[in-house]
Amino acid sequence: MKKWILVLSLFLLTGCWDKIELEEQAFVVVVGLDKGKNGMLDVTYQIANPQVGSTDRSKAEKEKAFEIVTLSAPNLAVATQLANVSITRNVSLSHVKALIVGEELAKDNMFLHISETITKERGLRENVLFLVSKENASSFIRNNKTPFETRPHKFYDLMGQRWKETGFVPLSMYQMYLKNTQHDAGAFLAIYGTAQETKQRIKKEEDENVAGEVKIRSGSNTQSIGSVVFKNGKAIGKLTGEETRLTLLLQQDSDVDELTTAFTDPVKTNNTIGTRVYIEKKAKIKVNTIKSSPVITASVPVKVDLVSVPSLVNYSTNTENGDRLKSHIEKELERKTDKVVKKSQEKLKVDIFEFYYLARRKFLTMKQYEAYNWMENYPKATINIHYEVELYQFGEQVLPTNRQRVRD
Structure with a gap:
């Protein structure tokens, strides 16, 4: 009887053979996609340091809150593996909060194919925030200063909550983009944002602008207002904050x-x-x-x-x-x-x-x-x-x- 118990216990203990310690993980919180050269894809990862901003902050006083890495690859899967060339920890996409796509890539015919390959990436959740940046996604991620949030993922968490209160941007999730693209009947509205300083401001009412046109004095140049219209998986135009609001008033599934x-x-x-x-x-x-x-x-x-x-x-x-x-x-x-x-x-x-x-x-x-x-x-x-x-x-x-x- 004791022999059978010993054999059974060996089977139960084999469940931890592929475990990875927390300190061996590199959690990506933001993924940026840009159009590269020669058909390549420029991928940017913003990797969070879990110790910064937590109760364990004393052990990481001199460490940065995050690390940003940009590399070129034919697709996201290859890019994730290439990231380990300079990052010693296992790169994980299970905690990604936002997918940032540069406007140039969003307007390209190849983006629909790229979006389909993203769904095959293991670990990446479909309910991530979907945002189109006026500049390259890599520039947006690097210049996005969040004075109130030490941890980068909190900025995107709170951005997703503010859409209901203002209506300046639509509820924009990656899974919604995939769903609307398959319908082949309507459009998908994605959040439009920028983190670059615009010198020439357009004098309009507060909601008659798109990202980068709102005159605001702040320590951060990041703005999210208006939306990018996708048709058949490709960006074809933009709506101002006011136009986005009026559109949401007529949509039956809007929670604004x-x-x-x-x-x-x-x-x-x-x-x-x-x-x-x-x-x-x-x-x-x-x-x-x-x-x-x-x-x-x-x-x-x-x-x-x-x-x-x-x-x-x-x-x-x-x-x-x-x-x-x-x-x-x-x-x-x-x-x-x-x-x-x-x-x-x-x-x-x-x-x-x-x-x-x-x-x-x-x-x-x-x-x-x-x-x-x-x-x-x-x-x-x-x-x-x-x-x-x-x-x-x-x-x-x-x-x-x-x-x-x-x-x-």
Whole structure:
């Protein structure tokens, strides 16, 4: 009996034969991809030092928080092995938080093939953050200064959380890119960012910019605003922060529920009114595919809080002014959304609003839907967008300040 117990214990102990100690691992937190020379791929790894920023910091006082390595290889798998030429630890992709792709590579036809080979890489998770950088990905990673985060992975964790609160960038995951590319009907929106300093700033409203155009004074030049539009796996254009917001308002699977923006004062047009827009209900969208040119109608209900009214016009208790403001906001939203719709049909020629999800339900079989060819018919569609605005709250001080009384 004792012999059998001894033999059985030997089988149980064999499970640790391929173990790797934690100190032997090099955890990559960011992978950058750029177009190299002669068909090669330039791969950048940002490798975190797990001791820096942790309770074990005293043992790594003179060590850097991370190491950045860039090398050329035919694909990601070969690059990971080549990285061990200069790195003594085992390079692991199991903790990658973000995949950064240079804009030049994203626009290249070869990127779709590269993205397919990435899925075969063992250990790399599909739910990593997907970001397109204005400059090369290697430059973005090296110049991305995060003054509040010692550990580099925290920057990308928090960036992914902020999209819901601002709507300036879309929710952009690598697995979503793969999913939308396979649909061959709509577009994929990726986060657009930059870490390089732009000397010439474009004077626009706060959300009418893309990354690198926002005038902000900070110790870091990193900006993430706007989105890159992918069609058939290839980048074909960009949306500003405002255009991205309006697009997310119409997408059925978007989780953005609150936006802060400004509108022109309808009474005193030289001023603007600060507002907070709430999206409590999804847009009601109808798609008619009886004819080859689809007809799309959308009704978007939103609630609007007045955050600031510099003109001191009474919009809270004056019914006439309140109705005028409500109508003005509806028309402004419709006008701006119509411009984005026109851009998607005439310039991008792709459904960025994901209307095809609803169009697909109109067909009994997938063959019928594929024969309809939504990608080809979408640019010819008639699209009508209507906003239903409800003035919700006016702040703690309902009535505007009486300037005459203040002078007295």
